[in-house]
Amino acid sequence: MSSARRVGSTPSGFSRWLLDHTRAITATLDQLKRRPFGSLLTAFVIGVTLALPAGLYSVLGSLDAASSGLKGSLRASLFLRDSLDDAAGQALATKLAKRPGVAEARYISRDQALAEFKAHSGFGEALDILDSNPLPAVIVVTPDRKAPKAQASTMLDEMTKLPEVESARLDREWLERLYAILAIVERLVLLIASALAIAVLAVVANTIRLDISARREEIVVLKVIGASNGFIRRPFLYTGLWYGLSGALLACLMVIGAQLALSEPAANLAGLYGVGAGFGALAADTVFAVFATGAALGWLAAFWTVGRHLDGIEPD
Amino acid sequence: MSNDALIRFTGVSHRYDDGSREILSNADFALARGEMAFLTGPSGAGKSTMLKLIARLARPTLGEIIVGGQRLSALRPRQVPAYRRQFGMIFQNFNLLTDRTVFDNVAMPLIIRGHSGDDIARRVRAALDAVSLRGKERHWPQTLSGGEQQRVGIARAVVAKPRLLIADEPTGNLDPEMAQEVMQLFNRFNEVGVSVLVATHGLSLIARLPHRILRLENGLLTQIKASEFDYSDDAGAPNA
Numbered sequence: 001m002s003s004a005r006r007v008g009s010t011p012s013g014f015s016r017w018l019l020d021h022t023r024a025i026t027a028t029l030d031q032l033k034r035r036p037f038g039s040l041l042t043a044f045v046i047g048v049t050l051a052l053p054a055g056l057y058s059v060l061g062s063l064d065a066a067s068s069g070l071k072g073s074l075r076a077s078l079f080l081r082d083s084l085d086d087a088a089g090q091a092l093a094t095k096l097a098k099r100p101g102v103a104e105a106r107y108i109s110r111d112q113a114l115a116e117f118k119a120h121s122g123f124g125e126a127l128d129i130l131d132s133n134p135l136p137a138v139i140v141v142t143p144d145r146k147a148p149k150a151q152a153s154t155m156l157d158e159m160t161k162l163p164e165v166e167s168a169r170l171d172r173e174w175l176e177r178l179y180a181i182l183a184i185v186e187r188l189v190l191l192i193a194s195a196l197a198i199a200v201l202a203v204v205a206n207t208i209r210l211d212i213s214a215r216r217e218e219i220v221v222l223k224v225i226g227a228s229n230g231f232i233r234r235p236f237l238y239t240g241l242w243y244g245l246s247g248a249l250l251a252c253l254m255v256i257g258a259q260l261a262l263s264e265p266a267a268n269l270a271g272l273y274g275v276g277a278g279f280g281a282l283a284a285d286t287v288f289a290v291f292a293t294g295a296a297l298g299w300l301a302a303f304w305t306v307g308r309h310l311d312g313i314e315p316d
Numbered sequence: 317m318s319n320d321a322l323i324r325f326t327g328v329s330h331r332y333d334d335g336s337r338e339i340l341s342n343a344d345f346a347l348a349r350g351e352m353a354f355l356t357g358p359s360g361a362g363k364s365t366m367l368k369l370i371a372r373l374a375r376p377t378l379g380e381i382i383v384g385g386q387r388l389s390a391l392r393p394r395q396v397p398a399y400r401r402q403f404g405m406i407f408q409n410f411n412l413l414t415d416r417t418v419f420d421n422v423a424m425p426l427i428i429r430g431h432s433g434d435d436i437a438r439r440v441r442a443a444l445d446a447v448s449l450r451g452k453e454r455h456w457p458q459t460l461s462g463g464e465q466q467r468v469g470i471a472r473a474v475v476a477k478p479r480l481l482i483a484d485e486p487t488g489n490l491d492p493e494m495a496q497e498v499m500q501l502f503n504r505f506n507e508v509g510v511s512v513l514v515a516t517h518g519l520s521l522i523a524r525l526p527h528r529i530l531r532l533e534n535g536l537l538t539q540i541k542a543s544e545f546d547y548s549d550d551a552g553a554p555n556a
Contacts, residue, residue, distance in 0.1 A: 010429055010430045010431050010432070010435075011430060011432060016430045019430060019432070020430060023427060217411075218413050218415075220411075221411045221412075221413060222424070222428070223397070223400075224371065224373065224400065224405055224411070225400065225401075225405065225424060225425050225428065225472070226397045226398070226399075226400035226401030226402075226425065226428055226429075227397060227428045228394075228397040228398075228428075229397075231397075231428055314373075315373045316373070
């Protein structure tokens, strides 16, 4: 029989590959449709599991965007030496404003500083009893919003060391604390995402394992009539893939739903801090990442489970 | 033994995995291309095991089995599916896929081989015609009678036009009339050149068929001409 007669025209190469995969796709989708409740339940569990890191990642993205908006408050007040007159102070401010990475360098003369202090401090009349103006002239330097935080911070540090500067105050501590918190949250999201990825693997693997168990007799028959392991494995891999993708779709919908529910209070909060509009729409790269992760986890879990169980099922 | 043997057993012995009993002892046998033969013997004699050895569902403890020029001991695991695709196998309990229609069951060997949809439709219709099941394509196996289910099994076995059919007690679950029909089907396939090996203990069924009979008992395989076989004896001992 090694010279078995040809039993009809069979496609070969890529056409055969395409035909086999098209059949597996159609068959698995059909199978999932035949048990919608069970399929949806599995997809829902995967969806919830993927939604949590996706949602946290999205919140993190919004906070990061908001902190970029806060970069404007990263600025330095350079208190000039008394020996410097207004013209020299103004000239220094103009010079600093021209430096790359500087958005604004505003000179506040000693008289302006006093006037502002009188107007806003509530000690206006008390200051009248002083013989001379105790306030120094100030140059308030604001870095360019587009400049990287580290670069802006270094630049302001350098300015505080200028010979014309008596002392300086950098408004950046609280912003740096925020960045430190964001870094921790980012790491936490990564840890949670890793733990939940394992959960997705477990959910899909268990579902596929039960599926293999339920179709044990079918697998035996297929092996007896000459189906290769690849042929038998293929539908299970697609099933895993569909679970992952449908879970990812549900995860995105859940995150969008949560964003819509939280958008108003988030916008209010953002308004209070003057940092933009709160939650932005779910970014395309996040959506892509959720789908890619769901698909990869579903496929991997199925591949691992089928590989583990298929060899153990042999016709006896 | 003919050089044109499709199946050849040379000194084949087989013992259960636990070593408890020798099912087949030093058996020599050949089935020629285009030949039909029956394998008989009492229950538990090892008829099914012998078919499993041919289908590479079991491996002999000793000896060599060559099928279609292929030495089965030399087959690597990944070559086994392709080897099994070269023959059709029929089972006592039909082994149909219950969540697939009659059409899909019969089409399965062709799907495995990667045939195109049109080709599959044409061949499945022809196979169902051959077993008189045309019109039952959309039925589910469990809605059919035992005889019809077995004919679906036969259609599935012949749809890819194999040179060899192996049937393990194919009439075991059928009434006598249906069993006779199934045997006639095998006879018809044999008439068009398909080699057929049927394991059965339904002696009355094979009495009218002029084919060689192999009798397996206590591990020993004996070959008997149909004319010498005592069909009245359940054990099928040869006439004195």
